[in-house]
Amino acid sequence: xxxxxxxxxxxxxxxxxxxxxxxxxxxxxxxxxxxxxxxxxxxxxxxxxxxxxxxxxxxxxxxxxxxxxxxxxxxxxxxxxxxxxxxxxxxxxxxxxxxxxxxxxxxxxxxxxxxxxxxxxxxxxxxxxxxxxxxxxxxxxxxxxxxxxxxxxxxxxxxxxxxxxxxxxxxxxxxxxxxxxxxxxxxxxxxxxxxxxxxxxxxxxxxxxxxxxxxxxxxxxxxxxxxxxxxxxxxxxxxxxxxxxxxxxxxxxxxxxxxxxxxxxxxxxxxxxxxxxxxxxxxxxxxxxxxxxxxxxxxxxxxxxxxxxxxxxxxxxxxxxxxxxxxxxxxxxxxxxxxxxxxxxxxxxxxxxxxxxxxxxxxxxxxxxxxxxxxxxxxxxxxxxxxxxxxxxxxxxxxxxxxxxxxxxxxxxxxxxxxxxxxxxxxxxxxxxxxxxxxxxxxxxxxxxxxxxxxxxxx
Numbered sequence: 001x002x003x004x005x006x007x008x009x010x011x012x013x014x015x016x017x018x019x020x021x022x023x024x025x026x027x028x029x030x031x032x033x034x035x036x037x038x039x040x041x042x043x044x045x046x047x048x049x050x051x052x053x054x055x056x057x058x059x060x061x062x063x064x065x066x067x068x069x070x071x072x073x074x075x076x077x078x079x080x081x082x083x084x085x086x087x088x089x090x091x092x093x094x095x096x097x098x099x100x101x102x103x104x105x106x107x108x109x110x111x112x113x114x115x116x117x118x119x120x121x122x123x124x125x126x127x128x129x130x131x132x133x134x135x136x137x138x139x140x141x142x143x144x145x146x147x148x149x150x151x152x153x154x155x156x157x158x159x160x161x162x163x164x165x166x167x168x169x170x171x172x173x174x175x176x177x178x179x180x181x182x183x184x185x186x187x188x189x190x191x192x193x194x195x196x197x198x199x200x201x202x203x204x205x206x207x208x209x210x211x212x213x214x215x216x217x218x219x220x221x222x223x224x225x226x227x228x229x230x231x232x233x234x235x236x237x238x239x240x241x242x243x244x245x246x247x248x249x250x251x252x253x254x255x256x257x258x259x260x261x262x263x264x265x266x267x268x269x270x271x272x273x274x275x276x277x278x279x280x281x282x283x284x285x286x287x288x289x290x291x292x293x294x295x296x297x298x299x300x301x302x303x304x305x306x307x308x309x310x311x312x313x314x315x316x317x318x319x320x321x322x323x324x325x326x327x328x329x330x331x332x333x334x335x336x337x338x339x340x341x342x343x344x345x346x347x348x349x350x351x352x353x354x355x356x357x358x359x360x361x362x363x364x365x366x367x368x369x370x371x372x373x374x375x376x377x378x379x380x381x382x383x384x385x386x387x388x389x390x391x392x393x394x395x396x397x398x399x400x401x402x403x404x405x406x407x408x409x410x411x412x413x414x415x416x417x418x419x420x421x422x423x424x425x426x427x428x429x430x431x432x433x434x435x436x437x438x439x440x441x442x443x444x445x446x447x448x449x450x451x452x453x454x455x456x457x458x459x
Contacts, residue, residue: 009051012094017047020096022103026050028087030057030109031123031236033435034066034315035366039087039109047094050107054088059111062121063431065439066316073438074431076121085111085119093233095202099194099244106240108233120427123368124229130372130423131228133379134274139282141375142273142355143231144207144224148266148363149242150216150259151188152252162259164216165251173215188218191249195220198241204234214263224271228371235268235367257314257362258321265322265329266363270374271347273355274298283354291337291346293385299335299344299356300388301381302374303400306333306343306360308417309373310403310410311436313361317443322362323405330360334400336392343400346391360403369424369432376423407440 017023028039028050038061042050049055060070060077070077093108111119118125134141151165166173167187192209199206205223222238225231239255246253258265274282274294283295291299314320322329330343337346345357356378361370380386389400404410414420414433421429 009048012051013047016094016105017044020103020105023096023105024102025104026094027097027104027106028055028057028089028109029106029237029240030061030087030111031366031368032062032064033121033123033366033369033432034064035123035236035239035364035369036064036066036068037236037240038064038068044105050087050109051089051094054086054109054112056084057087057109057111058082059085059119059121062111062119062123063435065435065442071435071438073434076431085113087111090124090233092203093237097244098198098201099241099248108237120425121431123366123372124232126424126428127229127232127368127372127375129425130376133383133423134375137379137382138277139274140226140276141228141378142224142226142275143228143371144222144271145231145235145367145371146219146221146267146269146271147235147239147242147255148217148219148268149239149253149255150214150266151191151218151246152216152254152259154250154252162252162254168249191245191251194245194249195242198245199238202237202241204238204241206238214260217264217266224273226275228375229368232367232371239363255363257316257319257364261321264327267322267329267359268361268363268365268367268370270358270361270371271355272358272371272374272378273353274378281352281354283356284351285354294382295346295354295356296388297381297384297386298378299346299381300386301379301384302344302356302358302377303333303335303388304386305373305377305380305417305419307401307403307413308420309377309414310360311407311414311433312369312373313365314407314410315362315365315369315436317407317440319362319364320405320407320410323403328359330403331405332400332402334392335388339392342392343403372424373420376420379423380419407436407443411437411440 024044025041027041029037030039063076087109089107097104097106110124111122152162153165157163207223208221222234242253284292286292323331334342335344336342338348343360358374404413
C-alpha cells in the first residue's frame, strides 16, 4: 500500500472513530451467491486492516447454499482445503448500525486474492466484469433498484404460516390491498421513520416508499446512480437495514419471492439507462417519436438473454411461485411502453431519463447478479443490433417467448447459454449452475406437508 493510500486509510479510520467513539465492533459484510450478507465481527482496533489490505475470510463464503452450507457439487470449500481470501472494505461503506442494541458499525466488503486480483466468485466482481464491455464502449449505466417486501408478525399463525404484521397503535391487521394507500404507511410510521433515519446514517439514497398490492406489502425505491456497483451496494444494505429495523420494532421483514399463495409476490425491479462520455442518454427517440435504435437494440438483447438468465433472476424454488396470471409477474419475454404487465417496461419519460425497467427478478435474487445479467443483455443487443419486435398492447402481455417457469428448466437454460459466460465468466457460470442445481436437488428430495395432505391416505 502506497503512502498516499495509507494516509487516506488512516484519515478515514480516524474520522469515523472521532464521529463514533462508542463503537467497539465492526461487522464485515460479504454478499454471497444467494445475496445473503455473511462475514464476521471484528474488534474496532482492526479497522485499519479492514480498510486497507483486508482481513481473512474463506473464499467459499461466496458460494454457500441458502442455508449457509458448503456445497459438495463444487470444488470450493469442501475439497480444496477452504482457503482464505482477503476481505477488504468497500470504500465509502463504513457506517454505524443504528438498530443494534450496542454501538456497532458495519462495512460492505469484497474478496481479493493474495496478489490483489478480484476473487472470481465475489458477486461484486461478477457485476464489474459484466459491466466492463459497456464501459469499453464509453457508456455509463445509470441504475436504480426497487425492492418489495412483506412486514410480518414475528410469530406465525396457528398453522405455522406467516401473517401480515398488526399496526402497533390499533392492533389492526391489514386484510385488503390498498395499493398506494397512505393510511397503511401511517399505520407503520414508526418503522418507516426508523428506516429513513438509517438510510440517512448509512448514506443510502432511498427515494420513495409505497404501500404495495397486498396486505402488509411495501416497496422502497432507491434513487438512480451512475454506478451499477453502488446501486447494488445500496440495495443489499437497504435490505439489511429494513430487516434490522423491523426486528427492532418487533416485526419480521421478508423479501421471500412468494410468501403467500393468494397474494402478489415480492419483485426486484431494475431501472437502467445508458449515457455516453458527454453525459447524454443514448436512448434518444426516433424522428417519429417512437423508440430510437439504441433503445430498441438494448431491449432486444434483454429479451434474447432473458430465458438464459432466469436462474439468476429467480434463484430458488419459491422464486417461481410468483409467475401466475394476474399477479404482475411476467411469464413471457415481452416488452411494452408504459405497461406493467410485461417483462420489460419503458416508463413514460423525457429524453434525459429514457430508460428500461426490468421487472422479472424477485426480491430474493442477488442484486449484483441480476444487474450483471441485465447489463450483459443490453450490451449483447447493442453489439448484435438486435430488434425486439412489436411492443405489447396497452393492457395485455405480448407474444414473446415463454420464460422457464420451474427451477430445473431455468437452470438447464442457464447451463446451455452461449452468451452469459462471456460476461459473467465461464468459471462463475459453471459454479453458479452446479451450486444452484445441487440446492435444487436437495429441495426436491424433501417431502413437504402438502404431499402428506394430498397423498398419504388417498393413493
